Amino acid sequence: MTETARSIKQSGVATGGWYQFVTRHRASIVAAVILVFPLVMPFTALAVNILIYGLYALGFNLVFGYLGLLSFGHAALFGTGAYLCGISIVHFGWPWYAAIAAGVAGGLLMALLIGVLAIRTRGIYFAMVTMALSQCVYYLFYQAVDLTGGENGLRGINVRTIDLFGLQIDFINPMIRYYVIAAFVIAAFFVMSRILASPFGAVIEAVRENEMRARASGYDVTLTRLLTFVLSGAFCGLAGALQALHLSIVPIEILHYETSGLVVMIALLGGMGTFFGPMIGAAVFLVLENVVSVWTVHWQLIVGGIFIACVLFFPAGIWGTLIARSRR
Amino acid sequence: MTATAGQANEIILRTRGVGKTFGKFVALNNISAEFSRGAVTSIIGPNGAGKSTYFNLLCGAFPPTKGSIEFDGRDVTGLPQHRFAHMGIAKSFQITSVFPQLTTRENIRVGLQALVSRYDIWRPRARLTELIERADELLALVGLWESRERAAKTLAHGEQRALEIGMALASQPRLLLLDEPTAGMSPEETRTMMDLIVKLARERTVILVEHKMKLVLGISDRILVLHHGELLAEGTPQEVRQNEAVKRVYLGQREH
């Protein structure tokens, strides 16, 4: 590689200092943190939740932070992933890995469907259209009682052991379950890092920065948006599939618009358009929710207040603010 | 470099009766014109004459409401804008339009990348070394080498205008459309820019929008004059300067 090639950063956004080192090794850093996380976090169930919502937010952030479109319908992608994974196991008796693949494919195809209908709209209209479409998806799954269990949710996703090349792994053991799920989440972070550092990753950011200019430069803005939305769907579908395995049931609330809103909050809290933001946001939000709900029933009020304060005083989010500070 | 109109293949671009209306407002009406390969053509006219609208038709930003556009002997009316770019038509915007948060170098590199890799989600882009090298050459050409690592939004106005040109060149255009490249520039910056344009015109066809007639008289092979969305006059700089209708439009209007 030439001198100039070596000096180019993974991202074209102007930054400096330690941030460059962190960016270069971003996926490995996430992996390391995830691997030691259960040692400092005594509640494994909460730790698993953080992983899954972190992954969900990672997928969402591709559209929200990197592409610059606010989707209010990501619950449909997350939920479809969970339902398809669960249905494959409960109704078709598929092995766990095929069920996860079904979840990923489900999120991807649902994103394609919603994307085709919504991608030409902008700003608040995109948020409204995605939200409306995800409500349709909610209704659809709600009505398909035979497959989804309707109101009661899909029950009986019992994966007790995971068969890994003949090796029987005990999926009931919380710690083992954490590391199985962590393996998928870590892999997803590596893939995301790769996508962001790819030529297409540059196109995504260019479209966010200036749509008119991207078009004049020769990029098909609509297709770029659609592909990004579909990629996002695959990540969210995976998160949903892991959620189904983790909970053993898929509650219908997973498709509720609150699930769409939650991921917006997590991304804003952590820092939109940053690599670590989604995981940090998920950790802070879920830990806060857990701690506060222990000592008061009005926890939503307090968590909501803290969230509003964060957005007002640190609009770039936790990680985004740290980056900005380091640049001064 | 002088226009040799007549032969079909010497015409790189042709519009036949193109018009554009916004709602009921006719911004451009029935413009038929031919642009010779390798020539410098300037489009002049007062504010609101329809120059930028005409440019937007030529680069495919939106289709004409009537008429047709032919590029290199091929009807391109209604094609999406990115296809215009792939065919070799690039434009710089009248109002600076760059990727504000990206570095100056990345702005140009992204422009170059559009010809090579638009949907590759796997290969690291740092490995497309030839793009980075080409970007550095273009940075030097437009005089932005020193500012290569700065975010584009932190550049001075004149530098952003230069970046605009660099990004248009990144598409390796055969036809370069420049919409008031000297807008808001100091006299000195303007002179540098005009020199650059003359240099660029040696290797490609250039169409230039300007509302200051004086600037383009010396460097143009042909001049089109737009007024109220109509083609008022067309000819060599000499002919246009002596045209009575043009004189009337520009009479009393201070050249600034």
Ligand SMILES: Nc1ncnc2c1ncn2[C@@H]1O[C@H](COP(=O)(O)OP(=O)(O)OP(=O)(O)O)[C@@H](O)[C@H]1O
């Ligand atoms: N998107 C639009 N919607 C409605 N009207 C428009 C639009 N774009 C341009 N116009 C109108 O069309 C007319 C021509 O505009 P245009 O920008 O082409 O002029 P121009 O010759 O480039 O002027 P200037 O020298 O000020 O750049 C103007 O009256 C303008 O207000």
Ligand SMILES: [Mg+2]
């Ligand atoms: Mg104009």
